[in-house]
Amino acid sequence: MELQFDKKGNIVRLKDMCEHVIGSGVLYYEEYLGGRLYALTAAHNLYEDGDLFGVLRKSIYVEVYSYTHQCYEPITIRNLSDSVACSPKKDADFAIIVLNKVDVDSINPNLSTIQIVNNCAETKSMLLLGFPKANNHKEVLSSNVTRIEERIGEQQFLLNMEQGIANFYVEGYSGGGIFVENRNK
Structure with missing residues (x-):
C-alpha cells in the first residue's frame, strides 16, 4: 500500500544563515494555538555540532512552500533560543520551533491538518x-x-x-x- 500526502504543504526545509540545508521539519497547527504555529524537527538540526548538542545555532531559516510562487520562501528566526523548545538528547532528539501563524499564512495559508500520534503499533x-x-x-x-x-x-x-x-x-x-x-x- 502506498500512502498519499501533500508533499509540500506541511514539510519545511531548515537552513543555516549561510543557506546550507540542516534538516527538515513538519508544520503543525491547531485552532487552540491561536496566533502560533509549530515547526516540529529533530533537535540535532538546530545545533552547530549536531548530536553533540553543545552549541545551539543563533539563527536559522525555516522555508515554507508557497503554492502561489511555486517555491520555498524563508521565514527568518533571528534568535533561535527565544523561539525553540528542545530535548537535546540522542534518545529524545526532538525540537519545537514556534512560528507566527501570520508569517506562515503569508506564504502558505492552506496547511493540511495533521494529527500527532504516539502509538502506531498496528501500522506497518x-x-x-x-x-x-x-x-x-x-x-x-x-x-x-x-x-x-x-x-x-x-x-x-x-x-x-x-x-x-x-x-x-x-x-x-x-x-x-x-x-x-x-x-x-
Whole structure:
C-alpha cells in the first residue's frame, strides 16, 4: 500500500544563515494555538555540532512552500533560543520551533491538518518525508518505509526503506516526519 500526502504543504526545509540545508521539519497547527504555529524537527538540526548538542545555532531559516510562487520562501528566526523548545538528547532528539501563524499564512495559508500520534503499533506501512541529500536537498522526497522491529521498553522502532538504499540517500530527512494513514479520516 502506498500512502498519499501533500508533499509540500506541511514539510519545511531548515537552513543555516549561510543557506546550507540542516534538516527538515513538519508544520503543525491547531485552532487552540491561536496566533502560533509549530515547526516540529529533530533537535540535532538546530545545533552547530549536531548530536553533540553543545552549541545551539543563533539563527536559522525555516522555508515554507508557497503554492502561489511555486517555491520555498524563508521565514527568518533571528534568535533561535527565544523561539525553540528542545530535548537535546540522542534518545529524545526532538525540537519545537514556534512560528507566527501570520508569517506562515503569508506564504502558505492552506496547511493540511495533521494529527500527532504516539502509538502506531498496528501500522506497518509509513511515509517518510523530507529534504534528503540524494536530490541535493532541493525538493521534498517521499519514501515508503515499513516497520521491521519495535524496541521493547523504548519509544523506538526500526524502519526499512523499500528502495533498499544507502545512508547517503536519507541524510537530510532528519526532522521531516513519518506519516501514517488515519483510517478514520
